[in-house]
Amino acid sequence: MLSTMCTLPKGNGKMRVVMIIGDGMADRPLQELKYKTPLEAAKPENMDKLASSGISGLLDPIAPGIAPGSDAANLSILGYDPWAIRGGRGPFEAAGAGIELEAHDVAFRCNLATVNEDFVIIDERAGRIRDEAMELAKALQKIQLRENSEIKVIFRQTLGFKGALILRGEGISTNISATMPKAGGRAGSVKPLEGSFEAEKTANALNEFIKLSHELLEDHPVNRRRRSEGKLPANIVVPWSGGKPPVIQPLYEKYKLKAACVAAVSLIKGIARLSGISVIDVPGATGDIDTDTMAKANAALRAIEHNDLVIVHVEGPDEASHDGNIQGKISIIKKIDSMVGAIMDHVDLDEIGIVLLADHVTSSRFREHTGDPVPIAIASTEVVRDGVRQYNERAACRGGLGRIRGKHVMPLILNLMGSPEKIGG
Amino acid sequence: MLSTMCTLPKGNGKMRVVMIIGDGMADRPLQELKYKTPLEAAKPENMDKLASSGISGLLDPIAPGIAPGSDAANLSILGYDPWAIRGGRGPFEAAGAGIELEAHDVAFRCNLATVNEDFVIIDERAGRIRDEAMELAKALQKIQLRENSEIKVIFRQTLGFKGALILRGEGISTNISATMPKAGGRAGSVKPLEGSFEAEKTANALNEFIKLSHELLEDHPVNRRRRSEGKLPANIVVPWSGGKPPVIQPLYEKYKLKAACVAAVSLIKGIARLSGISVIDVPGATGDIDTDTMAKANAALRAIEHNDLVIVHVEGPDEASHDGNIQGKISIIKKIDSMVGAIMDHVDLDEIGIVLLADHVTSSRFREHTGDPVPIAIASTEVVRDGVRQYNERAACRGGLGRIRGKHVMPLILNLMGSPEKIGG
Numbered sequence: 001m002l003s004t005m006c007t008l009p010k011g012n013g014k015m016r017v018v019m020i021i022g023d024g025m026a027d028r029p030l031q032e033l034k035y036k037t038p039l040e041a042a043k044p045e046n047m048d049k050l051a052s053s054g055i056s057g058l059l060d061p062i063a064p065g066i067a068p069g070s071d072a073a074n075l076s077i078l079g080y081d082p083w084a085i086r087g088g089r090g091p092f093e094a095a096g097a098g099i100e101l102e103a104h105d106v107a108f109r110c111n112l113a114t115v116n117e118d119f120v121i122i123d124e125r126a127g128r129i130r131d132e133a134m135e136l137a138k139a140l141q142k143i144q145l146r147e148n149s150e151i152k153v154i155f156r157q158t159l160g161f162k163g164a165l166i167l168r169g170e171g172i173s174t175n176i177s178a179t180m181p182k183a184g185g186r187a188g189s190v191k192p193l194e195g196s197f198e199a200e201k202t203a204n205a206l207n208e209f210i211k212l213s214h215e216l217l218e219d220h221p222v223n224r225r226r227r228s229e230g231k232l233p234a235n236i237v238v239p240w241s242g243g244k245p246p247v248i249q250p251l252y253e254k255y256k257l258k259a260a261c262v263a264a265v266s267l268i269k270g271i272a273r274l275s276g277i278s279v280i281d282v283p284g285a286t287g288d289i290d291t292d293t294m295a296k297a298n299a300a301l302r303a304i305e306h307n308d309l310v311i312v313h314v315e316g317p318d319e320a321s322h323d324g325n326i327q328g329k330i331s332i333i334k335k336i337d338s339m340v341g342a343i344m345d346h347v348d349l350d351e352i353g354i355v356l357l358a359d360h361v362t363s364s365r366f367r368e369h370t371g372d373p374v375p376i377a378i379a380s381t382e383v384v385r386d387g388v389r390q391y392n393e394r395a396a397c398r399g400g401l402g403r404i405r406g407k408h409v410m411p412l413i414l415n416l417m418g419s420p421e422k423i424g425g
Numbered sequence: 426m427l428s429t430m431c432t433l434p435k436g437n438g439k440m441r442v443v444m445i446i447g448d449g450m451a452d453r454p455l456q457e458l459k460y461k462t463p464l465e466a467a468k469p470e471n472m473d474k475l476a477s478s479g480i481s482g483l484l485d486p487i488a489p490g491i492a493p494g495s496d497a498a499n500l501s502i503l504g505y506d507p508w509a510i511r512g513g514r515g516p517f518e519a520a521g522a523g524i525e526l527e528a529h530d531v532a533f534r535c536n537l538a539t540v541n542e543d544f545v546i547i548d549e550r551a552g553r554i555r556d557e558a559m560e561l562a563k564a565l566q567k568i569q570l571r572e573n574s575e576i577k578v579i580f581r582q583t584l585g586f587k588g589a590l591i592l593r594g595e596g597i598s599t600n601i602s603a604t605m606p607k608a609g610g611r612a613g614s615v616k617p618l619e620g621s622f623e624a625e626k627t628a629n630a631l632n633e634f635i636k637l638s639h640e641l642l643e644d645h646p647v648n649r650r651r652r653s654e655g656k657l658p659a660n661i662v663v664p665w666s667g668g669k670p671p672v673i674q675p676l677y678e679k680y681k682l683k684a685a686c687v688a689a690v691s692l693i694k695g696i697a698r699l700s701g702i703s704v705i706d707v708p709g710a711t712g713d714i715d716t717d718t719m720a721k722a723n724a725a726l727r728a729i730e731h732n733d734l735v736i737v738h739v740e741g742p743d744e745a746s747h748d749g750n751i752q753g754k755i756s757i758i759k760k761i762d763s764m765v766g767a768i769m770d771h772v773d774l775d776e777i778g779i780v781l782l783a784d785h786v787t788s789s790r791f792r793e794h795t796g797d798p799v800p801i802a803i804a805s806t807e808v809v810r811d812g813v814r815q816y817n818e819r820a821a822c823r824g825g826l827g828r829i830r831g832k833h834v835m836p837l838i839l840n841l842m843g844s845p846e847k848i849g850g
Binding site: 028029031035037058062063064065066067068069070071072073075082083088089109240241366369370371372393394397398402403 | 480806807808809810811812823824825826827828829833835836837838839840843845846847848849850
């Protein structure tokens with residue numbers, strides 16, 4: 001941990017901001033928690049201190065009642081119109097995996113999954129395979145198509161069961177049915193959604209890649225070992241949410257500020273890269289509930305010394321929620337709380353503002369994103385303290401920010417920084 | 426009353442919703458009530474229990490300060506853009522009266538009114554004539570135009586002084602000045618608003634219909650009896666708010682849900698019919714403060730067993746407000762409160778959510794709709810209870826929903842049902 005306070009020379013009037021995003025951290029009241037939410041049950045004392053030191057409110061990532069994916073939610077919070085940015089998750093995942101995208105590429109998010117001999121999905125996440133996936137990835141990276149050899153494939157594994165795939169070549173179509181089947185659905189049956197030669201070629205190429213991945217993985221030593229240990233084999237790669245790279249105005253052009261992002265998952269890293277935010281890799285950041293949040297705090301504190309805005313994204317709460325793991329969600333919230341405490345201990349709220357929010361609600365009961373608002377708190381000596389003393393879905397109802405939208409977050413941050421958008425004179 | 430709880434088989438994750446709309450139920454503080462509103466003065470214990478079991482807020486049916494007609498308010502609450510749906514109330518009234526509209530029809534709302542020998546309005550509602558109007562309607566239904574015989578007229582009486590009129594034929598114009606004159610204004614002087622043959626023909630046809638209605642009603646036995654009893658005669662039919670049938674995407678297409686509506690007044694029935702909501706007729710539902718709200722509760726409880734959404738609309742508070750009848754408004758609010766209690770007693774909030782709102786404020790002092798927000802409360806185990814313990818205009822200011830718009834109601838309901846609109850992946 002850094003031992004000094006991070007401050008700018010006094011008097012230049014320019015405030016910096018650390019924005020902490022707990023992915024899917026907000027929830028609904030849960031019967032298992034006597035109708036408290038996980039944030040309420042976790043009693044996160046540093047988050048509560050943060051709320052007490054600032055102004056709170058409810059944030060609709062998109063609009064009341066609309067359930068966003070993490071891509072749409074985080075784009076909206078960065079001030080981009082998620083309805084206008086087309087292309088699905090694929091390009092963000094690929095950019096986050098470190099692939100340099102070309103304009104005509106079509107990029108996919110991928111899952112390492114478990115299928116039976118008929119390609120029927122047994123588990124969409126291959127028993128949440130972790131480090132062993134890296135060894136499988138080495139083999140998968142060598143795949144080149146034979147029947148569709150005019151299309152180049154580039155595969156990268158990112159975190160655990162997650163990966164990204166690029167199809168590169170002339171006339172690749174996005175008009176194909178590449179989705180992630182739920183358990184019981186069939187993988188490797190991508191179909192063209194139009195009669196064009198390009199759509200048919202692209203569907204064939206994807207199906208060939210999926211088939212080759214299965215041939216390569218089915219008897220891979222890692223999977224033989226996993227089977228012997230009673231674990232599900234990661235015996236197929238399923239590409240989904242494909243699209244061409246979106247055109248995004250870089251954040252430094254849009255808002256004239258220098259930003260960095262501390263994140264583990266490639267979707268967020270990719271959003272950052274494609275919007276001109278520098279990405280800081282942190283050893284120990286896993287994208288799950290065992291992530292090293294203190295390493296993230298340290299990385300953020302180092303980064304805020306030479307950036308206007310540092311975004312710290314923690315994926316864990318969303319992962320726990322999708323698993324219906326309420327206690328896991330509470331435990332990662334407590335870890336994020338320690339991270340918040342470490343950051344608060346080392347910044348002067350007169351110089352550095354802290355914004356704490358979730359990108360969306362993930363319901364632990366229904367194991368999916370919902371359209372409910374999330375709590376947001378902005379701690380700074382420059383905001384009106386509204387008397388809200390807790391950071392959670394209920395306390396935020398009484399907050400001085402009222403009910404705002406994702407698209408309002410960046411204007412509020414620019415205003416706090418002393419560089420608001422101006423109109424009139 | 427039904428004796429069983431209405432529940433879905435547990436675990437399908439699909440919540441259903443009963444939406445209760447008190448027409449014009451919200452108000453401003455009234456000097457006569459020591460600056461309480463009628464909702465505050467009525468102390469509706471079941472509505473308060475509903476608010477205590479959920480989340481509250483303020484709802485602008487359209488936008489802050491905009492005073493909506495009941496047509497615009499209810500369309501907005503159903504998620505339709507009231508600025509985009511043209512055609513006035515007429516087509517809704519006609520559809521609600523059971524007339525099958527054709528594309529080129531022009532439909533009007535009608536009032537049975539009282540005029541003097543110069544067609545000057547003495548009372549816009551003919552002394553609020555009730556059941557006797559049905560006898561007059563039998564005569565009025567036989568009217569056919571003589572001077573404008575190429576235009577077919579179809580008249581239906583709906584509730585008391587209310588009715589609907591269709592003009593059917595080639596080249597009927599909506600560009601005419603057909604409004605409902607206040608007392609002192611003159612009926613039967615409809616004018617074309619453009620120089621076209623069609624507008625002139627349509628104005629002539631309407632004036633002929635109005636004149637024929639007067640000839641038929643002036644000495645009708647019902648009116649002779651009313652005069653002898655010191656009551657105002659219903660001696661003219663005044664058509665107003667005319668328009669062509671609007672094109673509305675059915676609710677089941679727009680939101681993929683099955684909905685039913687329990688309502689007495691034809692405007693609401695017509696909005697339901699034209700938006701693909703099945704209409705449930707309830708004997709004893711009068712559209713006034715003497716309506717049988719318990720019959721409505723029973724109908725709603727039966728309907729929710731096989732619908733995703735049931736809307737229960739009660740017209741009475743609006744009627745009392747337009748008459749400046751404060752005590753009448755309080756009494757119908759108390760009856761609606763009993764209806765709310767009956768519904769709450771028979772549903773499990775873990776399976777069925779209840780949404781309570783007014784469609785707009787009707788000021789009992791000014792006897793007209795205003796642009797103030799209305800209180801809304803959503804009771805469900807899936808929402809954060811915000812500590813608001815009363816359902817009224819003042820308590821809702823502190824609610825966790827904040828200040829929302831009519832257009833947010835359906836997205837919030839879909840989200841509660843577990844079927845929110847989604848964006849991104």
